[in-house]
Amino acid sequence: MARIPRLTSQRAQLGALPSGALSPATPQGTFGPDLTGAAQQVSDMALRAADRANTAQVMEADSLLTEFENTALYDPEKGALNARGKNAFGLPEDVISQFDSRVNEIRQNLRGPQVDAFDKLVAQRRQQISRTLQRHVASEIATYEQTQADALIAGSQVAAANYYNDPERIGMELRRQRGAIMARSRDLGWSEAQTKAAIQETESATLSQVLVRQATHDPYVARDRFKELEGQLTPSNRDTVLNRIESEIRQREAEARARRAEQRQIQAIARAELSDRAEDAIAAYSSGLPYENAPTLSEFRAAYGDEAGERFERFSRYQQMQPALQELATASPEEAQQIMTDFNPAPNGIAGEDFKERQAIAQTLQRSYESLIKQREQDPAGYVLRYSPTVRQLAEDAQQNPSPETYQALTRANLAEQRRLGVQNPMPLTQSQAQSFLQRFSDQEEGGENAAQMIEGSSHLYGSYFPVVLQQLQGKLPAEAKVISGSSKMPRPLAERMAVVGKMKDDDLYKLLASGAKADIQSTVLEKLEPLRQTFMPQAGGMQTFATIQRVVERTAASYVAEGIPVSEAVQNVVDGVAGEYHLAGTYRIPDSVDPNAVKVGTDIYLDALTTEDIRPLQGIAGVPENLNAEQTLASIQDTAEWVTNDDETGLRLLNNGYRVLDAQGKPIELTWQQLMNLGTDAAELQQRREANWLNTGL
Known part of the structure; x- marks a missing residue:
């Protein structure tokens, strides 16, 4: 196995380091190669680095200035060079002030040589910006001046055109324009020829606008004025104005032709419509009726033009006839004669223009008046009721409030109006009223109660006019009705008996009597009525009235005798009922209500x-x-x-x-x-x- 060496003892010794100082006498190269040149190079390199750094700083400052310049001068929204008109007038001062502020801000970040280099750039940049702004302001001032001058002239030209029919105002506007051009000429240093040309061009343009505006309203007047001003217009303006005038004239003539054609069509339609209306109106006027939508003179003019006056005059004669026809209905004979005279087609016995038409109108009036007279004589009371508003109102009052006052007021007014109209035989009742009266009397109940009541009631309503009512019904109403009405205090049974007897024929009545009874009745009646007869003798028509009373008394007494009552008693009862309401005083009789x-x-x-x-x-x-x-x-x-x-x-x-x-x-x-x-x-x-x-x- 490999072993890792371990440090078990201290091998390094402590001691002083050898001196690093060099003696000036020490020859170069003693310790190796000579490094003096290299040091110089390092020094130069350091200097170059510093220069580059300074340059970079200055370049940065320059970039900031450029950024400011681009923004201050060229910004789409706020750039100074985008300011127009009078908004640019104060730009140099404002922008340079902002420039100086920005320079101060940038300078604070610079040192030493950077400042010097930056200041050089600032001076150059300031001068450039100032020149640029001055050029812009000068351009805008020139543009503004030109714009205002153009606006003044344009507004003046519009004003002159608006006052195209006011030579004094046009002259004033031309003077304003000349003044503006001459001021511009002085500012720009125009020559006299340039100034004159500018004035001529402007005045020509102004006059052309005036003539064009005039042509819009009346090209014929504009054509006359063009002939006067033609020499003051430039060829171009002359052509423009002349073309406009001729165009307006052609348009007016075309419109006039179209209007004439349209007018002829409208007139044809209007004539057809007016002719129908006029015929309807004449038919109404000839019947004495008003016409609701009568043609007017303006409508005749629209339909017939120059012929309107004559045609409307002929139509108006029928209009005048209508109220005359209405007046005839309520005219007295004298008034009717005056109306006929007014419409006489030959007042002096000599026929004149439109005699045929005037004669037709006069004949219409004459026929109408003859028809009115015929109606008046056939039913005078009904005629007055139809044509008299006053009588018609009284009739309505009598119908709504039947009383002696209303009935007698109606009868009084009706008879008075009939007499005014010249009615030969005034009648208090209309034909329908008379027929109704007769029908009611004929339709009496058994015993004659309703007939007697009707006679008495009518006598009460008509009062003193009831004899006139009976006179109208004479020959149609039995004499008994007259006697009943003339005796206000006749006993009801007697009145009812008379009503029954009134419907009987003499033969049917007297055949019920014994032989000789009729003669006894007649002689007794004459004897009993002698005092009453004396009061009728002096009266005009009195004996005729007495004869009626005598006959009624005889017939009524006969009806009692037929029932077995003695002649003397029967006659006395009837005479007392008829004449008992009077005080007889020789030649006159007095109602028993009078002293x-x-x-x-x-x-x-x-x-x-x-x-x-x-x-x-x-x-x-x-x-x-x-x-x-x-x-x-x-x-x-x-x-x-x-x-x-x-x-x-x-x-x-x-x-x-x-x-x-x-x-x-x-x-x-x-x-x-x-x-x-x-x-x-x-x-x-x-x-x-x-x-x-x-x-x-x-x-």
Whole structure:
């Protein structure tokens, strides 16, 4: 086996080392080769290394400067050389200040020769950056100046174009442009020729824009202005403006042709539509009806152009006819005549232009008026109800609130309107109302109760106008109905009996009587009614009314006699029912609701108080003075005049020798019951006062 040697004793000895110092006198090579050159080389190498290190440091500093330069000058977002316009004006100061700050930061990391070398680089780089910035700023200033000058001129040209129709404003803008160009010329040192050329070019461009804008609005005016300004335009601008003007004119003419064609089409359509509407409107106007969508003058112009005036005038004649037709419906005879005169096609007996059409309108009016007259005469009350808003409203009131007041107001207004319209025989009822009245009377129940009630109710509603109602129904309604209505206090059984008798024929009635009974009835009736007959004799038409009463009394009494009642009793019962409501006073009869004594006193007092100034004298004998004739007339009235009951039994009328006595204004003298009673009452009170005074005297 191999053995590993072990160190068991100390073999090294301690002692001083030999001196390492060399004596200067020791010759080179004593201890080996000469190393002096090598040391120099090492020294040079160290120096070169230091230089390289310094160079590297300086290169690093230079790189930092380059990095700053690239960023400060060329950064896409913040680089100074990317600043434009007035934003570049302060760049040299700002960038150099930043450069100096960056240099100071870099210098702090350099030593010795590095600083010197770096400062040399800084000086060069600073100068380069400054020159670059100055060139950029100068370029931007020039560009900015040019931009602003161009903007001023461009804005001025736009303003001039906007004020194309204002020569004064255009001149002001041209002066502004010349001023801007001359200022630019001074800054850039242009020659006079350059300046003049720039001014001419700018003014030409401005005027061309003005003319183009003018051409857009009115190429014909622009063409005239172009001829005036042509010498101030450059050839290029002249061509541009002239082409634009001619293009606008061609476009306008093409549009005008298109519009004319379209207008002709529109007019053709409008004429067809307008013609239909006009025909409808004329048909409506000819019927007296308004037309909701009547053609207007503007529509006629759109459809017929220059012919519109004449066509619309012809159409308007029918428009004027429509209200005239409506007016005819409510016109009095005088008003209707005036309307016809207004539409006379030959007012002076000489026909004029459009006579045929005017005559057709006049004939339409005449036919319409004749038709209206025919309607008016056939059913006057219905006619008024149809055409009079006032009467129609009163009819609605009467229907909603049937009362004597509403019915009589309606009848009064209807009759008054009929008289105004010139109706020859005014009627209070329409045809349908009259037919309904007759039907209701004919459809009476057994015993005549409803017929009597209807007559009495109608008499109550129509009041003083009910006799006129009966007159309208005369010949269609039995006489009994008139007698029932004329006796406000007739007993109901008697009225019902009369209603039944009214439907019977004479032969059917009198065949029920014994032989000679009819003659007895007639003689007894005449005897019993004699006082009543006396009151009818002075009245106009009074005897006809009395004859009706006499016949009704005879027929009604006959119905009682047929049941076995004696003639005298039967006649007396009927006479009392018919005439019992009156006080008979010779020539007049007074309703039992009126004080007959007061009326008698009133008539006497009125006659006694009459003077020649209160009456209209009769025509006297030639040569007799007027005052004497008046006195004679008054004396005759006071001696022989008679009072008679008036037609509606509301009072008395004064007659003399069968003629009406007229007052000073020519109106018949009539006094109501109330007026007569007032005179009588006043006289009675006066007499009482006189008697009282006489008693007070102690005589």
